Amino acid sequence: MENTNNVTEFILHGLTQDRTVAKVCFLLFLLFYTTTVFGNLLIILTIRTSDLLNSPMYFFLSYLSFVDISYSTASAPKLIHDLLVEDRTISFVGCTAQLFCIHFFGCTEVFLLVAMAYDRCVAICKPLHYPSIVSPRVCRCLVAASGLGGFVHSLVQTLLVFQLPFCGPSNGLDHYFCDVHPLLALACADTHTVSVSNAVSTGLISLGCFGGLAASYTAILASLRTRSPKGRLKALYTCSSHITVVMLFFGPCIFIYLRPSSTFPADKVVSLFYTILTPMLNPFIYTLRNQEMKNSMKTLWSRTVRRSEE
Template sequence: MENKNNVTEFILHGLTQDKTVAKVCFSLFLVFYATIIVGNLLIVITIKTSEQLNSPMYFFLSYLSVVDISYSTVTAPKLIYDLLVEKKTISFVGCIAQLFAGHFFGCTEIFLLTVMAYDRCVAICKPLHYTSTVNKHVCGWLVAASWVGGFVHSVVQTLLAIQLPFCGPNEIDHYFCDVHPLLKLACTDTYIIGVSVAANSGVISLSCFVVLVVSYAVILVSLRTRSSEGRLKALYTCTSHITVVVLFFGPCIFIYMRPSTTFSADKMVSVFYTVVTPMLNPLIYTLRNEEVKNAMKKLWSRKV
């Protein structure tokens, strides 16, 4: 990772320059991050220790929680720390590492959500073939493919950023390192690289979103022949996943399905998918799922 320019560090503008607002945000995001860690760890522990939660849906959910913890950890601790300091800096290597990790875990989450939609589609549309179609071996391969897909995507994004020459200025108008803010600082024509970034990130986000929409459209069509009780149960199960998909994919498509231009709303939108959504995931999946809540109660009673 050789830096062929005179920039050794970047200065982040952060989320806000107002000290009063920064103190409020510090307390708020500290609570958010603690909720992310505790909530997702609780889901992982509950699923791994409960004999009831052994279906593929909970297998995927446990890995989604691991990714949520990892993804938020890439940006949240640095964001929280920078809210209290005057000069917000990050080294060139640290910036590239943050970019790589952010895209790695973010893209892995996109693929996992798509896999979970496939799981629900098979479970509802072909219940008799579900156990043979989505078995443990298939689940393992799907999760592995999600991690590999996220890694390949992240490597491409990182290579596009590393080759950029930075001559100055070195101020990033963001609270973390991402490709679009770095493209603005490069002292060369970045049009082709910007198109490549949009094609790589945007196509993945949009194509997975289309797959998700089609999967749930198939589910809705198949529910027409079910009884009202079966229909409500299936819809109740899918609503949590649909909510998470909308909350995560909406901001991602807004940020990455466009050329390397920045808007004033980018920071708040980025906060939503890097901090808020990972915090809401455990709440959405636990508050709307009786099986998970009952398993948590049993785990708590056993530990007490």
């Protein structure tokens, strides 16, 4: 197939064409993005400066916060900018980079959530062997493997989409960022093979990750049968934040990507959950339910205040 691209830029239709609604959305999403960046930066800073938060769980959490910032940054600034301007274009190269970054950080987050589930499984099921099984070296390897897996997945998705020709004259993407399904709708070639390949790739990753999560929590529930009611509640409480994040992230992603190449009016709204809302909510989910994090943040704040007064 000859790859002939007459399209040098794409036009993002965005969330709304109503200028009044757009201004309201601008303020709302600017607040969301600012909260995402500062909230996750606070988690990273707290973990890095606290002597108490040195367990593998917090090691993974600090990297999850970094990925959340990066993931949201791949789409939110462009969305916020486009809500106030008439020109919503994005260059061909910019669209390619955005698609790659969104899938890279999104897939990396999925693998990190599986690694965190494994960490909780070992901590609850084999507490005496936990330090030796989930050692610092193992933690670094799991984070590196998550990043590598995200890179390979994103590279495959990007190459599959952009090896197609975009001949024009239509170059309008009915979305607020460059994604697979809206781009396939503009390709001037048969996209069935690419669509199936995309669904298979995403499906295999989702199935594998779901299997890892299910196995981890099945083992946790099995080990809790021998514990007292108080011990069960304590163990489940330590997993509740992770379960909440998994549900918020996986649900919308499955709705968007585990289907043939098609777009629905609800896609843009659903995409907001995993690109904007979940990265913003993660700091609240992990801190409001975690006394160690709250105490360390108070210590960090007190230390900062003392230094400012000196």
